[in-house]
Amino acid sequence: MxxxxxxxxxxxxxxxxxxxxxxxxxxxxxxxxxxxxxxxxxxxxxxxxxxxxxxxxxxxxxxxxxxxxxxxxxxxxxxxxxxxxxxxxxxxxxxxxxxxxxxxxxxxxxxxxxxxxxxxxxxxxxxxxxxxxxxxxxxxxxxxxxxxxxxxxxxxxxxxxxxxxxxxxxxxxxxxxxxxxxxxxxxxxxxxxxxxxxxxxxxxxxxxxxxxTTEELLEQYGIVKCNKDDFQKIDAKDYLKYKKTKYAYEVLVENKKEFTKKYNIKVIDKLTLDELMVLMIKGEE
Amino acid sequence: MLGFIKKDLAMIKSNFKLLGILIIIYTIMGFLGKMDISFILPFMSVMIMISSFSYDNYNNWDAYAITFPDGRKNGVKSKYITTILMVLVVSLITLILSFLISYVTTKSINYGETLVTMLGTIFGTLLVLTIMYPIIYKLGVEKARMAIFLIVFGIVIIGGFLVQYIDLSVITKSLAFLENYLGLILIIITILMVYISYKIALHIVMKKEY
Structure with a gap:
């Protein structure tokens, strides 16, 4: 191209x-x-x-x-x-x-x-x-x-x-x-x-x-919302950034499909660019 | 480049009224035989053009102009051309008025003297341009005003010193043979100094970041 x-x-x-x-x-x-x-x-x-x-x-x-x-x-x-x-x-x-x-x-x-x-x-x-x-x-x-x-x-x-x-x-x-x-x-x-x-x-x-590409980004990336116990089971190399909120952990993952296969977590929210920006900038590694 | 000239003329058009009023005052004072203010008119046109730098700075125009084809070069070139054109047009108007005033009030016209006086005025006015413009491009209008003040102050001090302690009559006598070519010499010096000033200003702008 x-x-x-x-x-x-x-x-x-x-x-x-x-x-x-x-x-x-x-x-x-x-x-x-x-x-x-x-x-x-x-x-x-x-x-x-x-x-x-x-x-x-x-x-x-x-x-x-x-x-x-x-x-x-x-x-x-x-x-x-x-x-x-x-x-x-x-x-x-x-x-x-x-x-x-x-x-x-x-x-x-x-x-x-x-x-x-x-x-x-x-x-x-x-x-x-x-x-x-x-x-x-x-x-x-x-x-x-x-x-x-x-x-x-x-x-x-x-x-x-x-x-x-x-x-x-x-x-x-x-x-x-x-x-x-x-x-x-x-x-x-x-x-x-x-x-x-x-x-x-x-x-x-x-x-x-x-x-x-926007498609790649919005389709592949996702936000996992989980509790502390589930978060502690996630290998650090399997997520990009995370943010601790009042009731849960928001975890930014690069590949939703592979992540769900590996961790058996079904609820992965679709990402918005706003969320991506906030997590990438303010999230912890 | 024509676009840049049109932009500057459009921006300063409100100042043309002021210039018109000055021309009327000059004409009236001339007919009444009062003070000759002809030198002010071309000088005012340079001052008006200098105000266009303030507008450009305020609007962040220079950065935008770089996004145009050959924006840096055309921006500088057009400022010089617009200023020179304004000085020449205003000088021509003033010259014609001078002839008219002289003819009406004395029934005679001293072409040679009036022309040399006007050439001197153009020279002096463009001297301001040649010093000011590169400094404006380097430092901005506000700092340039201070710089020109210091330069003029320096020239006055040095000039005063030279007049007081050095016998300048030797120099004036040795250059007396040039008297007949004064007009031509002024034109050549003016062209040279404007060209050098333009090249310096262009060099500054080509390297500048906004």
């Missing part, structure tokens, strides 16, 4: 934080959810992919090309939403259209205006008067309107209400109907991802904890 994005052994050091040996691939035609708690390294990884952050070691390839040597060519085909970026408040969406026409060769004004209509965004109102959710939708419309092949989105649904989130997710799904297009989607609202992401990559403290 051809990859839109390949990251190999990416490392970047700061005084108080480091990305360490980050590696994952995003195949063409897929959506990858990039999850982790705040400060885990999601934004730094995204900024490194986009060359906003430089001086790193490792290799980043986008559309099979080295991202540093082919920066200009690659960026014609990437649409971006950054978490901490805002359009100048005194501009209007129509100004954005005029500006982007002078930035991207493939900028499509009519497509941009279609998105403005679809998102019910007023084209002549200054951005300052738009709500946070409308601002986010404007960023998404801008990221999509030059026919990119890869969307890199840092918290694109933050600030959106559930209805707006559903609208945006639907647009992302439409976007990847073209098999050449892919999305890297960082978020901490993991419920958005369970329905749309083909892959989940989980980062914590600058390290990748796992990168798997």
């Amino acid at each position: 051809e990859n839109s994005l390949e990251i190999k052994k990416l490392s970047k050091k700061y005084d108080n934080f480091a990305l360490e040996n980050i590696s994952f691939n995003l195949p063409k035609g897929m959506i990858m959810g990039f999850i982790g708690e705040n400060g885990a390294g999601k934004t730094t990884t995204i900024k490194t992919i986009l060359n906003i952050v430089q001086d790193y070691t490792g290799e980043i390839k986008i559309f099979g090309l080295d991202n540093r040597q082919n920066d200009k060519k690659i960026k014609e085909d990437i649409g971006v939403v950054l978490d901490d970026m805002f359009f100048p408040e005194i501009l209007t969406p129509l100004d954005i259209d005029k500006i982007m026409r002078g930035i991207y060769k493939n900028w499509d004004s009519s497509l941009f205006k279609n998105y403005l209509n679809e998102f019910k965004l007023p084209s002549k109102k200054i951005i300052k008067t738009l709500s946070k959710g409308m601002h986010k939708k404007l960023e998404i419309a801008t990221a999509l309107a030059h026919h990119p092949k890869l969307l890199i989105l840092d918290e694109p649904t933050s600030g959106l209400d559930p209805v707006a989130r559903a609208e945006v997710i639907e647009i992302f799904q439409r976007f990847i109907e073209n098999a050449d297009c892919s999305i890297l989607f960082s978020t901490h609202i993991t419920t958005d991802l369970e329905h749309v992401a083909d892959y989940i990559t989980f980062i914590d403290e600058g390290k990748i904890l796992l990168s798997k």
